[in-house]
Amino acid sequence: MSKVSMVLNGKAVSADVEDRTLLVSFIREVRQLTGTHVGCDTSQCGACVVHVDGKAVKSCTMLAAQADGAEVLTIEGLAGDSGLHPIQAAFREHHGLQCGFCTPGMVMSALDMINRHGPGNLDEQTIRHELEGNICRCTGYHNIVKAIKAASDQMAGMAQAAE
Amino acid sequence: MAVEGIGARALRKEDKRFLTGKGRYTDDMVAPGMGFAAFVRSPHAHARIKGIDTSAALAMPGVDAVLTGDQLVGDGIGNLICGWMIHSKDGTPMKMGGWRALEPEIVRYVGQAVAVVIADTLGQARDAADVVVVDYEELPAVIDAVAAMGPDAPQIHPEAEDNLIFDWEIGDDAAVNAAFEKAAHVTRLNIRNNRLAPNPMEPRAALADYDSAEEHYTLHTTSQNPHVARLVLSAFYNVAPEHKLRVIAPDVGGGFGTKIYVYPEEMVCLWASKRAGRPVKWVCDRTEAFLTDAHGRDHQSEAELALDADKKIIGLRVKTVANIGAYMSLFSSAVPTYLYATLLSGQYDIPAIHANVKAVYTNTTPVDAYRGAGRPEATYLIERLMETAAREVGLSPAEFRRRNFVRTFPHQTPVIMCYDAGDYDATLDAALKAADYDGFAARKADAAARGKLRGIGISCYIEACGIAPSAAVGSLGAGVGLWESAEVRVNPIGTIEVLTGSHSHGQGHETTFSQLVCERFGLDTDSVAIVHGDTDKVQFGMGTYGSRSGAVGMSAVVKALDKVEAKAKKIAAHLMEASEGDIQIEGGELKVAGTDKKLSFTEVALAAYTAHNLPEGMEPGLKEGAFYDPTNFTFPAGTYVCEVEVDPETGKTEIVNFVAADDFGKVINPMIVEGQVHGGLVQGIGQALLENVTYDDNGQLLTASFMDYAMPRADDVPFFNLSTHETLCPGNPLGIKGCGEAGAIGSPPAVINAITDAIGSNDLTMPAKPEKVWALYHSSMKEAAE
Numbered sequence: 023m024s025k026v027s028m029v030l031n032g033k034a035v036s037a038d039v040e041d042r043t044l045l046v047s048f049i050r051e052v053r054q055l056t057g058t059h060v061g062c063d064t065s066q067c068g069a070c071v072v073h074v075d076g077k078a079v080k081s082c083t084m085l086a087a088q089a090d091g092a093e094v095l096t097i098e099g100l101a102g103d104s105g106l107h108p109i110q111a112a113f114r115e116h117h118g119l120q121c122g123f124c125t126p127g128m129v130m131s132a133l134d135m136i137n138r139h140g141p142g143n144l145d146e147q148t149i150r151h152e153l154e155g156n157i158c159r160c161t162g163y164h165n166i167v168k169a170i171k172a173a174s175d176q177m178a179g180m181a182q183a184a185e
Numbered sequence: 186m187a188v189e190g191i192g193a194r195a196l197r198k199e200d201k202r203f204l205t206g207k208g209r210y211t212d213d214m215v216a217p218g219m220g221f222a223a224f225v226r227s228p229h230a231h232a233r234i235k236g237i238d239t240s241a242a243l244a245m246p247g248v249d250a251v252l253t254g255d256q257l258v259g260d261g262i263g264n265l266i267c268g269w270m271i272h273s274k275d276g277t278p279m280k281m282g283g284w285r286a287l288e289p290e291i292v293r294y295v296g297q298a299v300a301v302v303i304a305d306t307l308g309q310a311r312d313a314a315d316v317v318v319v320d321y322e323e324l325p326a327v328i329d330a331v332a333a334m335g336p337d338a339p340q341i342h343p344e345a346e347d348n349l350i351f352d353w354e355i356g357d358d359a360a361v362n363a364a365f366e367k368a369a370h371v372t373r374l375n376i377r378n379n380r381l382a383p384n385p386m387e388p389r390a391a392l393a394d395y396d397s398a399e400e401h402y403t404l405h406t407t408s409q410n411p412h413v414a415r416l417v418l419s420a421f422y423n424v425a426p427e428h429k430l431r432v433i434a435p436d437v438g439g440g441f442g443t444k445i446y447v448y449p450e451e452m453v454c455l456w457a458s459k460r461a462g463r464p465v466k467w468v469c470d471r472t473e474a475f476l477t478d479a480h481g482r483d484h485q486s487e488a489e490l491a492l493d494a495d496k497k498i499i500g501l502r503v504k505t506v507a508n509i510g511a512y513m514s515l516f517s518s519a520v521p522t523y524l525y526a527t528l529l530s531g532q533y534d535i536p537a538i539h540a541n542v543k544a545v546y547t548n549t550t551p552v553d554a555y556r557g558a559g560r561p562e563a564t565y566l567i568e569r570l571m572e573t574a575a576r577e578v579g580l581s582p583a584e585f586r587r588r589n590f591v592r593t594f595p596h597q598t599p600v601i602m603c604y605d606a607g608d609y610d611a612t613l614d615a616a617l618k619a620a621d622y623d624g625f626a627a628r629k630a631d632a633a634a635r636g637k638l639r640g641i642g643i644s645c646y647i648e649a650c651g652i653a654p655s656a657a658v659g660s661l662g663a664g665v666g667l668w669e670s671a672e673v674r675v676n677p678i679g680t681i682e683v684l685t686g687s688h689s690h691g692q693g694h695e696t697t698f699s700q701l702v703c704e705r706f707g708l709d710t711d712s713v714a715i716v717h718g719d720t721d722k723v724q725f726g727m728g729t730y731g732s733r734s735g736a737v738g739m740s741a742v743v744k745a746l747d748k749v750e751a752k753a754k755k756i757a758a759h760l761m762e763a764s765e766g767d768i769q770i771e772g773g774e775l776k777v778a779g780t781d782k783k784l785s786f787t788e789v790a791l792a793a794y795t796a797h798n799l800p801e802g803m804e805p806g807l808k809e810g811a812f813y814d815p816t817n818f819t820f821p822a823g824t825y826v827c828e829v830e831v832d833p834e835t836g837k838t839e840i841v842n843f844v845a846a847d848d849f850g851k852v853i854n855p856m857i858v859e860g861q862v863h864g865g866l867v868q869g870i871g872q873a874l875l876e877n878v879t880y881d882d883n884g885q886l887l888t889a890s891f892m893d894y895a896m897p898r899a900d901d902v903p904f905f906n907l908s909t910h911e912t913l914c915p916g917n918p919l920g921i922k923g924c925g926e927a928g929a930i931g932s933p934p935a936v937i938n939a940i941t942d943a944i945g946s947n948d949l950t951m952p953a954k955p956e957k958v959w960a961l962y963h964s965s966m967k968e969a970a971e
Contacts, residue, residue, distance in 0.1 A: 040308065056213035057206015059438075061386045062471040066891035069386060097206035110204040114196055117856050120864065121691030122203025123387040123438025129204065146904070153899035157891065159386050159439050160691045162863030162928075163899040 026086045030055070031099025039086055045079070046070045048086035049096055057097040057126045061157070068156030071127040071134075072096045078134035080155070097126035100133070108180070109133055109173040118169035120160035131156050132170045142178025144171055188772070190704030191919070194856040197696045198710065199689075208436045211390035211405045216464035219392065220249055222454055223310035224467075225300035225317045226476065227292035230326035230548035230884020231339060234290055234299065238318040242302055247309035250461040251317060252453070253300045254289030262286060262456055263422045265449065267513035268664035271351045271522050271544070279351040282342025282546065284512040286422075286449035286456075292321070293341055293511035294548050295884055296476025298449050303461040307468075326548035326884040330508035331485060333547045341511065341546040348546040350509055351518070355526045356539035356599050361491075364500025364537045368491035372574035378562045379951045380483035380508070380878040381871075382894055383555045385690075387438020388469035389478065393454035395464075401429045402458070406451050408434040408718075409444045409688050410728020413665065415720050417447045417515070424455045427720075434718040437690035441868070442554040443478045444690065445730050446515040450477070475889040480878055481555025483508040484521065484562045490570045496578050498533055498589050503540040503566065511546060514553035518544065523601075523661050524559030524649075524731075530598035531567040532609045532645045532822055533589040538599045548884045554730065556868055556929040560648040565951075568644045568934035573947055582643050582938070583617055601661075602649055604820050606912045607848060613645060616824035616846035619906050625828070638831040638962070639841075640943025646825070646931035649818040650732035650923035651916075657817075668814035669733070670726050671741035673702075673749045675807035677794040679787030681708070683745075684716045686726010687738030692925065693857045694734060700853055701739060705746050706786055707772040724810075732923030735853065736819045740917040744811035752807060753789050759800040760784060760792060819914045821922040823847035825866075827935035831943045836959025838874060838940055844906045845931070850914040850922035858924045859907055865928020866905055871897040872929075873936035877952050895952075945969075 026043075027036035030053060037052045049058050049072065060082055061069035070082040073095040101107040106114065109132050119125040135144065135152045144152075149167050158166060189195035202208050239251035265284040272278055288299050300317050304310035325339040332338055333348040341348050365371060392405040402425045408414045411432040419427045437444060450467055458465045469477070484505050491500035507521035526540040557564075575585035587610065596604040617623075625641050632639035652658060655666030672684040681702055687694060699713040716722050729738070750770065757775035758765040767778045776783040784792075789807075792798065796805035828842040845862055852858050875895035879887045888894035913920030933951060940958060941947045946965035949957065 042308065050213075054215075055206065056210075057208070059210070059387070060212075060468075061388065061438075062891050064471065064890045064892050066896075067386060067471075097204075101205060106201070106204060113204055114200040117197070117860050119200060119203055120693070120860055121385070121387065121439040122199070122208045122436065123210065123385075125203050126206050147900075150898075150900035157386065157896050157898065159384055159441070159868070159896070160864045161860060162865075162867035162905070163897075163902060164863040164905055165860060167899060167904070 024087045026090050028089050028091065029093045031096060041087065043086045044082055045084040045086045045089050046081035049081060055096050055098050059123055059126060061123065066157065067124070068127040068131060069124050071130040073130060073134065078131055097129060100129065108176050112169040112173035112176065116165045116169035116172060118161060118166040124156060124158045128156050128158065128166055132173065135170065136174045136177060141181050142175055144174040146171065188703050188707055189700055189710050191700055191853050193700060193854065195696050195700055195710065195854055197693050198699060199693065199695045210387055210436045210438055211392060211407050212468045214392045214405050216392060216394050219464035219466050220303045220305055220461060221307040221310045222457060222465050222467035223302045223307065223314040224298045224450060225314045225319065227295060227297045227299055229292060229321055229323050230295050231324040232292050232321040233324060234288070234292065235320040235322055237300060239300065241316040241318065242313040245309065245313040245316065247305035248302060248313045249463065250303045250457065251300060251313065252287065252457055252460060254285050254287035257287045257456060258285060258289060260456065261423050262452065265512065266421050267518050268515050269519040270662040271353055271518040273351045274354040279518055280345035281513050282344045286452045294550055295886055296473065296550065298453070301453050301457055303457055303465055328547055328549055328880045328882065328884055330506045330545040330547055333545045334543065341548060345546055350513065350544040350546060352543050353522055354539065354541045357537055358539045360537035361500045361502050361539040365489070365491045365502065368499060369494040370492040370578055372490045372570055372577055374488050374570055374573055376486045376488055376566050376569060377950050378482045378484040378565055379872060381481040381555055381876050382475055382878050383441040383443040383478060383481055384474065384896060385439030385441055385443055388471060388474045389444065389448065389450065390468040391451040391454040392464060392466045393458040395458040402455050403431045403433065404451065404455055405433045405435060407437050407444050408432065409440040409690055409730055411688065411718055411720055412686060412726045413728055414447050418452065418455065422452055424452060432720045434688055440690040441556040442481065442558060442730060446479055446553060448477065471891060472889045475894065476550060476886060479514045479553035480510065480550050481552065482562060483552050486566055488566050488570050490574050492574065492578065496580055496585060496588060498535050500537040501529060501535050503529060505540065505542045507542055507544045508547050508549065508552055509544050510549045510551035512551045514551040517551060517553045520554050520559045525563050527601045528560050528563040528647060528649060529567060529600055532591060532647050534591050536599065549880060556865065557926040560926065561930045561933060564644065564646040564930050565934045568646065569937065572642065572938040583613065583622065586643065586645050587613060602818065605817055605915050607820060607822050608910065608912050609645060609822060611910045612823045612846040612848055615908055615910055616826045616844050619846065619908060620826035620828065620842060620844040622826065632830050638833055638943040639828070640831070640939045641826065641828045642935045642938025642942055644825045644931050644935035644938065646927065647820055647822040648926060648930050650821055651736040651815050651819045652731035652733055653737055653815040654817065655814050665727065667727055668812050669737040669741040670724065670810065670812050671745045672808065672810040673742065673745040675749060675790045677791050679790040680712045682714045682716055683742055684723045685738055685742060686723055686728065687734040688718050688729045690729070692729065692734060697853045697857060698739065698742060701742050701746065705750065706770055708786060732925035735921040736914065736917050736923045737813060737815055739919060739921060740815065741811050741813035743918045744813050745809045748809035748811065749807060752809070755800055755803065756792055757784050757789050760798065815916050817916040819850065819916060819922040821847065821849050821924065821927050823927060823931060825931040825935040827939040829939040829943055831940060831958060831962070833962055836955035836962065838953060838958060840870065840903050843903060845928065846908050846910060847924065847927055848910050848912055848922065849924040850911060851920040852909055852911065858909065861924045862907055862928045863905055865926060866932045867897050867902050868929040869932030870902055870936055873933040873951050873953060875901065875952050
């Protein structure tokens with residue numbers, strides 16, 4: 023057993039867990055945050071993407087102990103109490119989700135993509151390439167790509183307005 | 186707050202919970218004291234079980250129970266069954282072998298469950314499953330369906346000689362023979378429809394909870410049709426009588442057919458919950474999903490098309506061998522028969538058709554309905570034939586199709602189906618225009634200048650949806666009726682709950698079904714809630730598959746709304762001392778036509794429940810139910826045009842343009858319909874370019890993870906150009922035809938027709954992987970040079 027402590031969605035949490043506990047199990051089972059999903063066993067599908075210290079990580083591929091001391095952000099912590107984050111709002115506006123299972127991972131990957139490239143700097147080809155690690159079986163990606171592009175552009179506008 | 190009726194691009198009511206991590210899927214459920222199940226699975230494709238030693242596993246920490254097939258059979262749990270009877274052409278019934286949820290004697294495919302461990306944690310259950318010792322005597326296995334009928338093939342089930350389940354036929358053999366005798370031209374093709382893994386992103390899961398005091402079971406599970414699951418679990422598997430079994434399908438992460446069936450694992454969890462005396466949770470991992478979720482397709486066909494001197498089709502002859510896998514899954518027999526061969530007429534007027542289908546056992550995962558279910562196989566066959574025939578007789582593929590279209594309705598095909606309405610010229614014209622078909626030659630020349638091979642392919646699909654009426658499917662062998670139910674409950678303050686037997690696992694029913702109510706009463710969408718997926722809340726229903734929720738499920742809602750409206754009008758007329766015929770409903774109010782008298786919907790609802798002043802003899806309350814059984818299948822149809830560029834250096838295909846022109850009848854929410862088409866198209870493109878379930882000769886599954894099975898990614902596909910062209914379906918009150926499967930049905934032949942056009946060689950099988958395309962192109966170049 024190991025004691026694992028982290029800041030999860032802005033809140034300090036800790037628990038004693040089996041050494042083999044994956045970060046996704048810590049989030050889902052220990053902390054009962056079930057928005058992060060498991061869709062495969064091989065780090066391919068991306069349903070489990072969360073942010074660890076600001077970077078997108080497949081939480082099925084990391085031990086909880088490796089996140090000890092880290093800041094972890096999951097889908098539940100994205101918008102806070104303010105309703106929807108611009109990426110979430112864009113997914114809704116553009117019908118970028120159907121069954122919803124891949125959606126949390128898609129949104130967290132989209133945020134990482136926008137952070138790395140800078141808001142407003144995403145084109146279709148880049149978005150499609152960047153989504154290599156996220157599989158969706160429902161939407162055919164069409165509306166996901168549109169949603170991410172729209173969110174990226176909107177966030178650029180917000181950043182500009184703030185300046 | 187908005188009144189969003191039929192035809193509105195209403196944003197989805199369910200999205201907020203999915204986008205904020207508040208979706209509630211089966212694996213998110215927790216029951217106090219629950220244990221976890223891990224299954225022990227066969228590593229062999231065919232083997233005799235000589236013994237199972239569970240002692241070491243039972244001694245592992247945290248382990249409650251290790252259960253085997255002998256105990257399951259001893260407790261009277263029934264065999265899994267196929268619920269659709271097919272008779273061979275000699276009149277004999279299909280030969281169904283026994284399928285136990287845990288196999289005690291002979292395993293028949295890799296991954297088949299032989300034992301289950303229940304333990305305190307998933308880790309403990311898996312550790313213990315690893316030390317269950319099963320002594321196997323390996324037997325020879327057969328993977329290919331044609332080989333399975335051969336003299337050297339192992340016998341898989343004693344019931345099915347030569348592994349042949351049925352040898353079925355449809356159509357008029359003599360008429361077809363006569364057509365071929367007088368044909369001016371015959372086009373022949375051997376066609377393989379590749380085996381696919383459906384792969385909804387949420388793996389199957391179950392949380393089974395037995396209450397010993399009430400002798401009552403609750404099952405949360407990933408189901409497209411919880412009532413059918415309960416019926417089957419009760420009537421055939423003897424788990425519990427229906428009133429002692431509640432099945433809940435909460436948020437379900439995609440289905441595509443996979444989650445229609447009751448599988449061994451869900452059954453075993455229910456039984457094990459009683460045995461172990463605690464709730465039992467099981468969540469499939471992705472490799473287990475590849476091994477045990479019903480696969481799709483896997484047909485091998487010989488097809489021949491006879492044309493007269495005017496290049497009109499006069500006959501079609503098809504011989505198909507369908508690989509059913511090691512056991513007959515719930516609807517496996519219907520897929521290669523009544524959902525397949527009845528659609529072989531396509532959009533064309535074909536006077537004579539005959540099809541023979543042999544269904545065969547092999548040592549592979551069971552095969553059943555996957556998005557489209559039989560109709561993609563029929564469409565691929567006829568549309569590959571059409572394109573090939575057009576090339577052979579020197580007509581443009583568009584013109585050849587147009588020459589043979591059905592144009593008068595109703596149209597009775599020679600293979601049971603009677604097409605009720607359509608306009609195939611309209612969708613072909615729209616697709617050709619959107620694809621700039623006439624400008625293709627210039628684009629091809631431009632591509633050639635860049636060293637690329639450009640091709641264009643057409644597919645004109647038709648499908649039969651709704652899978653009803655009940656009497657018709659019953660006469661064809663279905664074990665159930667395929668109607669749908671609905672109940673509309675108006676609450677005393679005028680909010681409305683609609684209970685439906687349809688199930689949403691991504692289709693957005695909470696939004697679209699609400700739109701029906703908004704349209705009818707002029708209420709805002711927040712006043713309406715849709716209730717589904719729980720056998721304790723909804724009395725009965727048939728669930729969602731076969732693109733039936735709109736055509737059948739919504740029709741039941743419409744019938745119930747009719748009754749509610751009639752009663753509300755009676756009450757309003759009584760209260761306002763007006764004639765019932767003068768009451769109009771508009772903007773959430775019931776008005777007396779030509780006056781300023783009106784009551785809000787809330788006032789009428791409240792009056793129904795206070796019952797202080799109702800018309801003489803009227804019962805209190807405002808709640809109505811309806812069952813709806815359609816008069817016919819529905820027939821969505823359309824044209825897809827795919828344009829590709831192939832790199833001759835690598836054989837890689839890029840889809841550069843894809844146009845879909847569909848006729849789905851009445852569209853309730855265009856945004857959701859477009860989403861359904863996008864998703865279907867990509868599943869079909871995945872079949873055409875990427876996906877292929879592959880076994881080695883010993884029956885080991887080589888594609889058992891997302892690392893080995895190529896799922897379409899975002900950069901494999903383009904944006905799509907969609908349009909809809911409405912002819913109303915006369916068979917239901919809204920004129921809906923259905924849209925859930927079209928994309929997956931129509932797209933594979935469009936893609937393959939485009940690639941074969943690009944490389945100038947027709948002998949291409951799916952998936953069109955780069956090495957295959959490269960080799961074919963270069964061998965055809967070599968042949969041409971010689």
